[in-house]
Amino acid sequence: MAKVHTIDLINLSKKFGEDLVLDNMNLYIRQNEFLTLLGPSGCGKTTTLRIIGGFENPTEGKVVFEGNDITGLPPYLRQINTVFQRYALFPHLNVFENIAFGLKIKKKSNEEIKKKVTQMLELVNLAGFEKRNIESLSGGQQQRIAIARALVNEPKVLLLDEPLGALDLKLRKEMQIELKKMQQSVGITFIYVTHDQEEALTMSDTVVVMDKGKIQQIGTPIDIYNEPQNRFVAQFIGESNILDGIMEKDFKVWFLSKEFICVDKGFDKDEKVDVVIRPEDVEIVEEDKAQLMGIVKNVLFKGVHYEMEVQTNDYTWKIHSTIMKDAGSYVGLRIVPDNIHVMRKEK
């Protein structure tokens, strides 16, 4: 028999009035996994998290925690803790009292509370902050206190609702690394909600891409990036060139009035398809090796690479290249078969 998952979401649907926010969602989450729900706002990711936390009840479906149905169980009876989007620290309590809140509810002894709070403050690099007022802390510090307040209860699962959204870019990057480290050191399941695809790719073991209340793709960050399953995922994760194509037969795809060799098969003859090509997968080559010719419209220097737009007969390509070409120059383009991703059109 297969190992019991930490959480199973079974046929989960949620309606707010007439709005279908979650549409028959199925997902399982393994122990110690860092799973990210990724999607644009309104895709249902926060609702999913709130259903797992017990703050919303699903209209249909079940939430199963370690094999037990917990649908309808109030949040205070779940072994799950949450880091809220705006931290939701208690303004009438100081740092120590905030972190100790859950332990005091559980009637732990004073020594134990003191010991655990001190440990937690060390974990989040805020040792000595016990007596500080919440309002005197910076956004990043409040963030850490919110994480400490949740983790001190030793939950089986930690839910994080866009916890880094309010921080500036540099702090966000630091916190991404710290959060990942914390997750590995405490060894619990993290379910993380974000609309930032880079954040999702950096931290997660598994990324769940959602749109319109449905899961679009589940996979490792590498899978999601390299093998997007549909046009939405390709567009949402990273930058893409997406072209209309026709699948002539296996390993032969036709787009921009040209035939290309690819590695995809199993389509109907002459099926209309989406062709996705990542900007870094378009090579700039000499004319004699080129499959397409185009004129460079503009060039931006981005540090590691140049970002350019190249106009071919019918399409403007986004290209990332380490080769510098001036705007207006005539260049050859080539795409190797491995980098041409063919996917079925959505109905």
Next chain:
Amino acid sequence: MKLSKHGYFYLIWMAIFIAIPLFMVAYLAFTSGDSQSISLANFSLENFKRFFTPMYLEVLKKSIQLAFISTIICFLLGYPVAYIISKAKLKNRNILILLFVIPMWMNFLLRTYAWLTLLGKNGIINLLITKLGFQPLDLLYNDTAVLLGMVYNFLPFMVLPIFSVLTKMDNSLIEASWDLGANKLKTFLKVIFPLSLPGVLSGVTMVFIPAVSTFVISSLLGGNKTYLIGNLIEQQFRYTGDWHFGSAMSIILMVFILISMALTSKFDKDKEGDVSGLW
């Protein structure tokens, strides 16, 4: 200190309507003589000495007692009402709070007179009691009637600030409390109530001050049985003509209110005891 044009206007307004009258009251309180010839008055502590005698102190004690009890009753009634209304759906919430406020649009005296016809010897309540075959009760002209009048008139001032604080409370704080294992009761005791204290404090202030200084409610519903400091002050100005003694009592009452407010605000850590957001 730099002031804008409006700032100066406000300063003048304050001088005319607050500083000068207050100064006049203080001047009268610390002088004695004929009220009609203010300029000839002499400095004197006579008025204060006169007040600190058992008869007058008894009146002060009673005023504070009744104001204190009515504040507590207003709190006990008002908090649950404010809480229930704040939890209602937005549409119903506005209707409910409107229902609470509408009586306040009617004249204060009229509303208090209404209780006379309800509680009187031949009032509506006694009419019902006698119809049922019981002896009529003395409902009017006692402390209970005065308390009833105070609670009835000042209850909205308790409900509104508490309601205002509760509706503005960040719901994620309540969810955070549940999330950390606190059930609904513990969440109320440890999060919702402590966070609503600024509203409670405003409510207490806004009920206690008018209750401790009222003379209309006590003279209408208390007759001559319930004689409060407000009545005493009124009497000095309107009937006895001893403005000096009246002013001295006003000052004493003011000092007393200031002390009790200072004590109350000590309970409020953040010192947010203002009525902001409501008026």
